[in-house]
Amino acid sequence: MPKPTEPAIFDGHNDALLKLFKNGGLANADQFTKGYDAALDLPKARAGGFGGGFFAVYVPSPVDLEHKFIEMTKSQYDLPLPDAIPAGEALPVVMHQAAILFALEAQGTLRVCRSAADIRAALKAGQLAAIFHIEGAEGISEDLHTLDVLYQAGLRSLGPVWSRPTIFGNGVPFRFPSTGDIGTGLTDAGKRLVRRCNELRVMVDLSHLNEAGFWEVAKLSDAPLVATHSNAHAHSPHARNLTDRQLDAIRDSDGMVGLNFAVAFLREDGKMQSDVPLSQMMRHLDHMIERMGEDRVGLGSDYDGATVPKGLDTVADLPNLREAMAAHGYDAPLIAKLCHENWLRVLEKTWGE
C-alpha cells in the first residue's frame, strides 16, 4: 500500500530561506522551485504532502557550526551563545531573506499567507502556504518602526530572540541537561515589542525564550501562547524544551506547541545523533497531548535548520511520519489536527481572521 501523503502537513518552523540565503541568495532562489540539495524544496514538498508552514527569516552568526554539532554529540554540553548582532547589520539580511520569499511568491512557487483563510485557500489549491516569520528580532529597531513596516509587508509572526541576546531579551543556550531557567528575560523594549505585536496581532513565538522571558510573555500577552518548534522536557531534558508547567500555561491560554524534529531535542540523552526511532517522536506527542489536549499540539519540523531523525530526512519522507502516527494508534481526526488543523485553529484565533 502506498504511504499516506495526506492530510497536508503545515508546520511551525523551517529554515529554507536561510538555506537559500547561504546558497547563492536571491539570484539562485529558483533552485527551491526546481529542487536542490535541501530538506525542503517544491518537488519534495509535493512528493511528501508538505503544505507549508512558518518560513523563518534568521540572521546567522559567524559561528563554527561543525564545532557546535560535535560538542552536541557529548553527554553534557553548554555552548556559549554568539554575540548580539546590531540592527544595522541584521536588517539587510532580513531584507534579503524576505526578498527571496517574495520572489518565490512572484514565481508562483508559494503563497505568502496573511490570514488563516489564506492558508486554507492555499492548501485547498495545492499551493505551498508560507507565513513570513522572523526568528530573533535583531532587524527590528527599538522604536519598533521596522516592525510596523514589516507587518505591512506581510510579517505575521516573530520570536523576540533566537537564543543569542537581542535588545528585546535573552534566549536559552544549547545546554544539556538543563531547564530553560537561565538568566533574565525580556527588557523594557521587549515588553513594548510584545504589546505592539498584540496590537498588530502578530504572533509571538516562545520557542527560543528562556523561562523568565516565557513567563513575562505569558503575563503580558493577550494572545494564545505558542512555541512553534519545541519539545517536552519530560522526555528530553534540554534547555530548549518545555517543562510541564510551561505546557500547562500554554494549555490554559489555548495556544499550542509544534513538535521539533531536531534530534538533540527529541532524545532522552540530548545527543545530536540521527538514529532516533519515530516512536521517540510519538512519546513527545503523547506527553504533549496528555498535558495540553488534542487541539494544542502540531508539528514544527525545523527542516534545513537541524539534524532530523533518519527516515524523515526531507519533507518527501513525511509519509513515514503519518504512517507512524497511524501505527501508534492515532485516529484520522487526531492525525488531521496534528498535521495542520490545530495550526489553523490557533492562527485564526491569534490573527482574528
Ligand SMILES: [Zn+2]
Ligand atoms: Zn529555532
